[in-house]
Amino acid sequence: MERMQQVVGRARAAFRSGRSRPLEFRMQQLKALERMVQEKEKEILAALKADLNKSGPNAYSHEILGVLGELALTMEKLPSWAAPQAVKKNLLTMRDEAYIGYEPLGVVLVIGAWNYPFVLVMQPLIGAIAAGNAVVVKPSEVSENTARLVAELLPQYLDKDLYAVITGGVPETTELLTQRFDHILYTGSSAVGRTVMAAAAKHLTPVTLELGGKSPCYIDKDCDLAVACRRITWGKYMNCGQTCIAPDYILCDPSIQSKVVENIKATLKEFYGEDVKSSPDYGKIVNQRHFKRILGLLEGQKIAYGGETDEASCFIAPTILMDVSPESKVMEEEIFGPVLPIVTVRSVDEAIEFINLREKPLALYVFSNKKQLIRRVIAETSSGGMTANDVIMHSVVPALPFGGVGHSGMGAYHGRFSFETFSHRRACLIKDLRWEVLNKLRYPPGSMEKMNLAKLLLLKQCSKSRVAQFVSALLAALKAVVAKVSFVSLLSL
């Protein structure tokens, strides 16, 4: 498909022209993006409603607010992020300039997902533009209204050659991945993540993979159950459970299981009213395929609450499952739906063991009044990120890196981490062409005096007692070295 080659080729040529590099240009583009979000708010919200039945305030706070915040933060911090960073020098390089320069990578590819279709394309785009790159954006075809809108809007506000949108499904994405990019950020499933990385390997392209997994949520007996369950209910059922960092399943002691169910039930009524289906704040499953998949997970399960479905409108009621067996289907794959299994464990040890037997998740949650217990859970498990005594919230702290580990992904972004993900940190050492005397230490022919002096100049162990040693050794060795240098060349320095 020549179109792909043309689009990527144009982006690369535009990048080579150098115009995406000056800070003023990047700020200008970011400002234009900000204008786009503010001016086209209605259209964006309409697309999100059409794709996922997200209500206005819901869509605004989950997608638009985050984007505006990221834009404001990036525009404010960009000059300091992009500034060269001077580094500590050793004695041998004392007179030199040593620093780390932040440079753009080139042409980056951002592949979005369908569950938060706007923010998952915009946030990486913001970081990529801030770092001075050209960007090709490939929104998810599953959220087709948002994809179409992004394809329409970006060229209206941004430099058309540097920033391009390509729409399409699996065949188009596969074709796109044969092109050479300088970084690929992919949000989606682990299975496709493997394909993306393998395609990137052909060009030695670095990747950031934001994948998924089953994010466990451990509820300790000693905690305020009402508050805990309210927070969990919020995080689990927002966007109808279709959130990569939603608490996937609960681990708790059998003695509190019923109380947990009761609390969640009460909270659900508080949030969505008596008739969930008619609540404007409850979303829908994105399509038939996922609807059927989630329905399949309910087979043979003890439904403590919910379970109502309506295929025509892709509606699945908020559902809680009790006494779930670890071997059941619902505990095998990421649920990504409004179904909350509870698996009982008799202690925090059992919970930690349970979690560690499985793939590392994107997020991990623990609720407890005991600080010691929380510290233990953090120390004895691994996950992309985690929140204690709440869910989701670690992802909205702009100063925290957001990413996975193991099967849940690699790399991180958000805020400064986006900028660094899309930049190359280039080591720069600028020396003087004069002062050759010091260099003579390293040139052949080798000698013990030279070696001892090099040791002293390079080796980091500077303790006070060694200073006298250092000075006398320095003088002795310098004498040996300088003796070989003729008087004339010394004078010529």
Add this chain to the structure above:
Amino acid sequence: KTRPMEYRVAQLEALGRFLDDKKQEILEATELDMGKPSFEAFFSEILLCKNELNVTLNNLCQWMKDEHVDKNLVMQLDSAFIRKDPYGVVLIIAPWNYPIHLFLVPLIGAIAAGNCAIIKPSEISKNTERLIAETLSCYLDSDCFAVVTGGVPETTRLLENKFDYIFFTGSPPVGRIIMTAAAKHLTPVTLELGGKNPCYVSDTCDVTNVARRVAWGRFFNAGQTCIAPDYLLCTIEMQEKLMPALREAITEFFGPNPRESPDFGRIVSDKQFQRLRALLGSGRVAIGGQTDEAERYIAPTVLADVLPSDPAMQEEVFGPILPIVVIANMDEAIDFINARPRPLAVYAFSCDSKIVNQVLERTSSGGFCGNDTLMHASLTSLPFGGIGNSGLGKYHGKFTFDTFSHHRGCLHRNMGLEALNAPRYPPYTQQKLGLLTSAFEVKRRGTCTLL
């Protein structure tokens, strides 16, 4: 087991003892493998490694600490920090040219970050491989650290296993194979590869010093260095001026017959020797050019008037041969560099700092050194890594520790103050939205306005 700081420190100190105790064996093994002069071996295999070890031991406590981060208004009573978690079991694959350094420095970071490690030294540097396989286990905890030996088939089988991180130093083609194998398990990688590192010499420069610094960088380890200046770009006048200066520097370093100098190395294998000998037909031999197959000796050689189409310009040289390609001016040199894959290092020599800066700004490479060669890699505070074909990821100093740790975003919230959370819960209203917006949105500091 590998988590407590005391354990990591103990293992790192054991590595230090390995370097001290086995210093002689290391010098001997590398000499057998590629005629590495003991001065060079001490510098790169012992000294630089001890440096990294000391930097790590001095700072480990600091690096391991949770990094607390800025919070917004609503989270003032919460704790937000970045936790450094080990990945698990990491694989370190090292090449033959600096066989101790290139497994040991990554290993330092891997241990410091709390991982277990499998080390796969290169089978081409046979003597060093044997030394590592036989002696490392006497120093490190054999439950957590192991050495695996073998060639391509063994490495291929090794890669079928799942690792939590793979650190590879070697050539770009093999780098692709490693990354493809890693993709199957979604294993993150750092690839330290190579390329042709250009060295631009402007017309305004101190020819003697330039010649010395370039010759040193090129002929160190008989040219078998990933960041060696691969080829020179200069005007025809500068080529004239440089030639006697280069000849002088080579004689100063290695005497009239480099073959007899204890300070000049040999080529590691027959295959590499034959590959390099074939490159001697490029341009014309202005200095050196002598070879001895039995000793795998290639004299420090400078090739003049090399064309971009010559064999010496088609692959990374990785030997004691310096091709000079003549260009008309700096702009042509920069275009030449940018038309080629991005290298691990770019070098520029000039008395005029503006020229050095121009080359720096208008090119892209892993690292850059102005008015010298190789030295940017000896500063532990600078990240060492490639870009594009020359690699991905970076290490040295703290960057090694960061490479081998997972930076986990953690938020520890208060169970109370539930009222503050109310705006985020359904039923959603415009009013709640207003509250959320004011609480979370980062306001841009506007330009100063007169009150």
